[in-house]
Amino acid sequence: xxxxxxxxxxxxxLSVTGCSAPQTAAPVAQPDDAARRDxxxxxxxxxxxxxxxxxxxxxKRDADHDRNQPCPDGEHLFTDRDGKTGCVRN
Numbered sequence: 001x002x003x004x005x006x007x008x009x010x011x012x013x014l015s016v017t018g019c020s021a022p023q024t025a026a027p028v029a030q031p032d033d034a035a036r037r038d039x040x041x042x043x044x045x046x047x048x049x050x051x052x053x054x055x056x057x058x059x060k061r062d063a064d065h066d067r068n069q070p071c072p073d074g075e076h077l078f079t080d081r082d083g084k085t086g087c088v089r090n
Contacts, residue, residue: 071087
């Protein structure tokens with residue numbers, strides 16, 4: 001009986017101290033708002049530069065195509081879904 005009383009007292013003390021001890025979570029490092037906004041602005045600026053570069057490349061390609069293969073009278077240049085251009089009837 002003494003043994004059971006000692007074990008139960010130990011378990012009671014362990015459960016009380018385990019529940020009352022403050023549990024601290026490790027701080028999560030998050031970028032501050034200014035750094036996040038700067039990163040967003042830079043990403044958006046890079047996306048704009050890429051889009052502008054692609055647009056200029058496409059315009060140059062189309063201009064080169066227009067110079068190399070003008071369509072005959074009664075036809076105009078047409079670009080299909082695959083990006084291929086060709087002459088079609090008006």
